[in-house]
Amino acid sequence: MRKKLFCIVMSMIITLSLTVHGNDKILVQNKLIGANTADKVLKSTTFTIDKDTAKKIVKHHNEKSKLTKFEKYKKMITHLGIVSSDNENDFVKIKKQPEKKSKTVGYVPDEKPVVVIELVGKWYKVKSGKIIGYIKQENVTVDDEVENLLLDNYGIEALIKVSNVKLRSSAKNSNSAVGMGYKGNVYPVIGFSNDYKKIRIQRTETIAGWVSIKDVDIKILWDSAMTKTEYDAYIEEQERIQEAELQKILNAGIHKTGDTLFDTISALIAHNESGNYVAARNGLPQYKGEKTITVGAWQWYGERAHSLLKRIYTSDSKKARQLIKDAISGNRKKKEEKTEALCKEITSSSSWESRKRSFSKEELVAVKAMLGSSNGISIQNTQAKEDITRRISVARNTYKLTNPQLIAYFCDMFWQNPENARMITKAAIEHFKSAKKLNEEKDGLKVLHEIATKNSVLGKFSGRRNYTYSVCKKISKK
DSSP states (O other): OHHHHHHHHHHHOSOOOEEEETTTEEEEEGGGOOOTTHHHHOOSSEEEEEHHHHHHHHHHHHSOOOOOHHHHHHHHHHTEEEEOOSSSSSEEEEESSSSTTSOEEEEEETTOEEEEEEEETTEEEEEETTEEEEEEGGGEEOTTHHHHHHHHTTOEEEEEOSSOEEEESSSSTTSOEEEEEOTTOEEEEEEEOTTSSEEEEEOSSSOEEEEEGGGEEEEEOOOOOBOHHHHHHHHHHHHHHHHHHHHHHHHHTOOOOSOHHHHHHHHHHHHHHOOOTTOEEOOOTTOTTOOSOEETTTTEEHHHHHHHHHHHHHHSHHHHHHHHHHHOOSOHHHHHHHHHHHHHHHHOOSOTTSSOOOOOHHHHHHHHHHHHSHHHHHHHHHHHHHHHHHHHHIIIIISOOOOHHHHHHHHHHHHHOHHHHHHHHHHHHHHHTSHHHHHHSTTHHHHHHHHHHTSTTGGGOHHHHHHHHHHHHTSOOO
């Protein structure tokens, strides 16, 4: 019985208060045992142990115990809080004193962790980097929600340390592999198994899988608080970067219109699509919904690609036909037959999305020649303007979006996948009970983004979603 009691106490005790009663008995107060499970084991207010056992407990407590990876991780997040801004700024202010009018001594990036020292009234005393100060209680999330927020914001990373490991489709070892995690590479952690023996890592936007926690080192990402000088320099740099993003419109051929929202959306989509005027490719195997070709600087797919090529062809059919013919190989008869077939397909009214169609290498060369011609570049610019204008119109007229941040985010989703963009926007409107409230609420964009990242299609493109969200947050709501 004595040995059993010794084991229980050693596993749960944090601090002991020892009081001698009689010659050989010591009372241990339950309230000083820190483990949450203590109450389940210890039913009475006190229990007795002999002096020798007490000495062994103290000695064991003073020895540096080895922590498992799970225990080290849990220890790291025990005293963390995640900050959240209550305005359009991307930072939360740290005050010198727990008062609203107190001097600001630091700026913590939104949705990043800080060390929580104590609660002082309605303020948390926190530490971030070298800065110690106070943040309003309402702007810091603590306890059980900390881990969920870290996972949602890619705030936890795993380093594959031993050797290449298989990524499993579920936390069970017997499940099939969906890819590999490579030794020395760092990946974001997106989940833990219930027993914390497995973690789920995101290798790419479309590949994620489970590995043993024994095979990785876990790290929580920190962005230390900035001083006033550092913060001012950062804001200045961000304004320069945003201007550079808008400049991409000029590089892509669409000149600034003077309409800030339109120009921002143009730059955003141009950045996200990362195409060029002569880009042309068949559907990619990782995107099962792609049946046919994607073309151009703004990566038009399927019927929009068809429409673009038809416009280029009809603008100067003689020149377009010659470009196609020059790209086709074979004898004279074969060249004529292949040229005629492709010209006929381009000018047809049949849908390019109703059936699977892969273009041959020489057909892709012909398409690229059309796209890179002077007519091809001019018409791509025109179609991009038309398509962006149409998407803005859908956002405003169909979904009654008036908030420029929401309109820009919607347009990028719609460009990528119209059907899912509609579903996501409807869900956001239902969340707030009306489009009017979605436009007015300060966290409207955040909710729209969260729904999008959980979507089975658009959620796979986490890099694009997060970049779009970061750009849209900087757009003025007026």
